[in-house]
Amino acid sequence: MAHYVAPKQGKASQLIDVIVLVVLTLGALFVPLKLGLAGAAKAVETPVTDPTWEALGQTPVQAAQYEALGYTPASAHDLILARFDYSFSVGALVAMVAIIVLYYVLVLRFSDVEYREVISEKFGK
Amino acid sequence: MELWNYLEYAAWGLSALFGLLMLVDWLKTDSTYSEDVLTSSREGELEAMAEEHKVKS
Amino acid sequence: MSDVDITSKTMDGMGPHGTKVGLLRVLGPAHVWALGVGIVLVGEYMGWNFAVGKGGAYAALIACWFAGILYTCVAMIDSEVTSTVASAGGQYTQAKHIIGPLMAFNVGLYLVFAYTMLEAANAITAGYLFSVVATMSGHEAALDQQPFIILVIMFLAWLNYRGVLATLTFNLVITAIAFVAILVLFVSTSGILGGGIMQHAALFEGHEMPYGWIGVLASMHFGLWYYLGIEGTTQAAEEVRSPARALPFGTLAGIMTLLIAATLTWYICTGVLPYEFLGDGVNGSVAPLFDTARLSGSMGLVWLLGFGTLFATLASANGCINDASRAWFAMGRDKYLPGWFGAVHPKYRTPYRSIVFLVPIALIFALKAPLDQVITFSILSGLLGYTFMPLNIIMFRKKWPLNSIKRGYEHPFHPLPAVTLLALCAITFFAVFLGYGTQLVAMIGFYIVVSLWFHFWRYRFVNRGAQFTMPWPKPKGY
Numbered sequence: 005m006a007h008y009v010a011p012k013q014g015k016a017s018q019l020i021d022v023i024v025l026v027v028l029t030l031g032a033l034f035v036p037l038k039l040g041l042a043g044a045a046k047a048v049e050t051p052v053t054d055p056t057w058e059a060l061g062q063t064p065v066q067a068a069q070y071e072a073l074g075y076t077p078a079s080a081h082d083l084i085l086a087r088f089d090y091s092f093s094v095g096a097l098v099a100m101v102a103i104i105v106l107y108y109v110l111v112l113r114f115s116d117v118e119y120r121e122v123i124s125e126k127f128g129k
Numbered sequence: 130m131e132l133w134n135y136l137e138y139a140a141w142g143l144s145a146l147f148g149l150l151m152l153v154d155w156l157k158t159d160s161t162y163s164e165d166v167l168t169s170s171r172e173g174e175l176e177a178m179a180e181e182h183k184v185k186s
Numbered sequence: 187m188s189d190v191d192i193t194s195k196t197m198d199g200m201g202p203h204g205t206k207v208g209l210l211r212v213l214g215p216a217h218v219w220a221l222g223v224g225i226v227l228v229g230e231y232m233g234w235n236f237a238v239g240k241g242g243a244y245a246a247l248i249a250c251w252f253a254g255i256l257y258t259c260v261a262m263i264d265s266e267v268t269s270t271v272a273s274a275g276g277q278y279t280q281a282k283h284i285i286g287p288l289m290a291f292n293v294g295l296y297l298v299f300a301y302t303m304l305e306a307a308n309a310i311t312a313g314y315l316f317s318v319v320a321t322m323s324g325h326e327a328a329l330d331q332q333p334f335i336i337l338v339i340m341f342l343a344w345l346n347y348r349g350v351l352a353t354l355t356f357n358l359v360i361t362a363i364a365f366v367a368i369l370v371l372f373v374s375t376s377g378i379l380g381g382g383i384m385q386h387a388a389l390f391e392g393h394e395m396p397y398g399w400i401g402v403l404a405s406m407h408f409g410l411w412y413y414l415g416i417e418g419t420t421q422a423a424e425e426v427r428s429p430a431r432a433l434p435f436g437t438l439a440g441i442m443t444l445l446i447a448a449t450l451t452w453y454i455c456t457g458v459l460p461y462e463f464l465g466d467g468v469n470g471s472v473a474p475l476f477d478t479a480r481l482s483g484s485m486g487l488v489w490l491l492g493f494g495t496l497f498a499t500l501a502s503a504n505g506c507i508n509d510a511s512r513a514w515f516a517m518g519r520d521k522y523l524p525g526w527f528g529a530v531h532p533k534y535r536t537p538y539r540s541i542v543f544l545v546p547i548a549l550i551f552a553l554k555a556p557l558d559q560v561i562t563f564s565i566l567s568g569l570l571g572y573t574f575m576p577l578n579i580i581m582f583r584k585k586w587p588l589n590s591i592k593r594g595y596e597h598p599f600h601p602l603p604a605v606t607l608l609a610l611c612a613i614t615f616f617a618v619f620l621g622y623g624t625q626l627v628a629m630i631g632f633y634i635v636v637s638l639w640f641h642f643w644r645y646r647f648v649n650r651g652a653q654f655t656m657p658w659p660k661p662k663g664y
Contacts, residue, residue: 008650018524032632036624065388066460084462114641115286125651127660133325140333147340167529169206173655
C-alpha cells in the first residue's frame with residue numbers, strides 16, 4: 005500500500021490551529037458560566053429569623069465547634085441551612101446519556117477507520 | 130501591615146523575573162538551534178533500540 | 187516550517203531513530219511516586235470536602251472508598267499498559283496504539299485539561315493560603331491574591347523549564363513533608379498519644395445522611411478528588427530509567443499511599459469539623475486539614491499543616507505542569523497539534539515550548555474562574571479519561587493477548603477491574619449530572635466539535651504508519 009505523505013503545515017496555519025483550539029476551550033469553560041447555567045449553587049429554602057444554634061439544628065457539641073471556628077448563629081445561618089437541589093427530569097437524564105453514548109460511538113467509529121489505515125500502512129496488507 | 134504590601138510587589142516582581150528568564154532563554158534557544166534539531170525527538174526511541182520481544186505471531 | 191521528515195528514506199517511515207535531542211532519562215521509582223502522589227495529595231488538603239457537602243460525612247467516606255476502588259482499577263490497568271507502552275504522552279500514546287488516532291487526540295486533550303485545570307485550582311488555593319497567613323500575621327486590608335497566584339505558576343513553570351530531575355526531586359521532598367504532616371496530625375489528634383479531640387458521634391448526630399442515598403451518589407463526584415491525577419505517573423515514562431519496572435511500582439505504591447491518606451483525612455476532619463462547615467469548600471472550610479489543626483489548639487500543628495497545605499498545592503501544580511506539557515508535547519511531536527510544540531530544549535532536555543505555551547492558559551483559568559467550576563472541569567476531563575481506560579485494556583488484551591508481547595506487569599482478574607471501572611464511571615457521570623449537568627453537556631459538546639475538527643481537518647498533517655512506534659506484532663483481527 006502506498007504510504008500517505010502528510011503535507012507540511014505552514015507557520016500561519018499552525019498558529020490558526022492553536023487559536024481555534026484555545027477559543028473552543030475557553031468557550032467550553034466560560035459560555036456556561038456567562039449564561040448563568042453553571043448549576044450546583046446551594047440555596048437556603050426556609051430561612052430562620054433570629055437564629056439560635058438549636059433553631060439551626062445544632063447540638064451543643066456542634067455549636068461549640070462552630071463557636072471555636074469563630075461563627076455566631078447569625079453568621080453561620082446561610083452556611084448551615086443552604087441545601088442542594090437534587091431533583092432532575094428523566095428527559096434531561098436520557099438526553100445526557102444519549103450525548104455521552106453518541107460521543108463515544110462517534111470517537112470509536114472514526115478512530116477505527118483511522119486505525120485500520122495506520123495498521124495497513126505499518127504492517128502491509 | 131506594610132510588610133504584606135511589599136510582599137505583593139515582590140511577588141509581582143518575581144513573577145515577571147521568572148517569566149522573563151523563560152522568555153529570553155526560549156528566544157535564544159530558538160535562534161541558536163535549527164528547527165530540525167529542536168523537533169527531532171521521536172516517540173519509541175528506547176523501545177526500538179532495547180526491547181527484547183517474544184514475538185509469537 | 188523545517189522539520190525532520192520521518193517518512194524519509196533513511197528512516198523508512200517506521201523507525202524512530204531520528205532523535206537528535208530527546209527527553210532525558212534520569213528518574214527513578216521514587217520520582218514516579220512523587221509525581222503521582224504529589225499531584226493528588228492536595229486533594230486531601232482541599233476539595234474532597236465538597237463530597238461532604240454533597241451528601242454528608244458518611245456519604246463522603248463511602249465515596250472515598252468507592253473512588254478508591256475506581257482508582258485501584260485505574261492504577262492496575264494503567265500499570266499494565268504503560269509498562270508496555272512507555273512513552274511521554276502516557277494514555278495518549280496508549281490510545282494511539284490500541285484504539286486509534288481520534289481517541290488518542292481526545293485522550294490527549296483530557297489529560298491536558300485535567301492537569302491544567304488542576305494546576306489552576308492549586309494556584310487559587312495557594313493564593314488563598316497567602317491571604318490567610320497575611321490575616322493571621324496582622325495584615326488588616328484584604329491581600330491582593332493575584333500576584334501570588336501568578337508567582338506560583340511562573341515559578342513552577344520556570345522550574346519545569348529548567349529540567350525534570352530538579353523538578354521532581356523538589357516534588358519528592360515537599361510531597362513527603364505534606365504526607366508526614368497528615369500522619370502527624372492524625373497521631374496527635376486521634377487520641378493515640380492521649381488527648382484526642384475526635385467527636386465523630388456527637389458531630390454526626392442529626393446529620394448522618396442529610397440527603398439520603400442520593401446524596402451518597404452525588405458525593406461520588408467529588409470523591410474522585412481524593413485521588414485525581416494518580417494516572418499522571420505514566421507521563422514520566424520517557425524520562426524514567428527503567429519504565430517497565432519503575433512505573434508499575436511507583437503507581438501502585440502511590441495509590442496505596444493515597445488510600446491511607448484519604449481515609450485518615452476523612453477521619454481527622456469529620457471528627458473535628460461540623461459537617462455544614464466542612465462541606466462548603468468556598469464559604470466554609472477551604473483547607474479542612476488546616477482548619478482541623480487550628481481547632482487542635484496547638485500552634486505547632488497549625489504551622490505544620492499550613493506548610494503541608496502550601497507544599498501540597500505546590501507539588502500538585504508542579505506535577506500538573508510536568509504532565510500537561512508532556513501530553514501536549516507528545517501530540518505536537520506526532521503533528522496531532524502543530525509540530526512546533528514537539529521541540530525539546532537542547533540543554534535542559536524539556537518540552538520547553540509546551541511548558542511556556544500552557545502558562546497563560548493556566549493563568550486565565552486561575553484568575554478568571556471560580557474554584558468549584560475549575561475543579562469540576564478537571565474532574566470531568568479525568569472522568570472521560572477513566573471511561574476510556576476499560577475500553578483500552580479490553581482492546582489491548584484482545585489485539586495483543588498475554589503471550590504475544592512482553593509486559594512489564596500483568597494485572598490480575600481481567601476483565602473484572604475493567605468492568606468495575608466502567609460501572610463506577612457510569613455512577614460518577616450520574617453524580618456529575620446531578621450538580622453540573624450543563625457543564626457536562628458543554629464539555630462533551632466541546633469534545634464532539636474538536637473531534638470533528640480533528641478528523642476532517644487536523645489529521646491530514648499526521649503521517650499514518652509512522653505514528654505506530656511500538657515494536658509489536660500486527661494486532662489480532664486486522
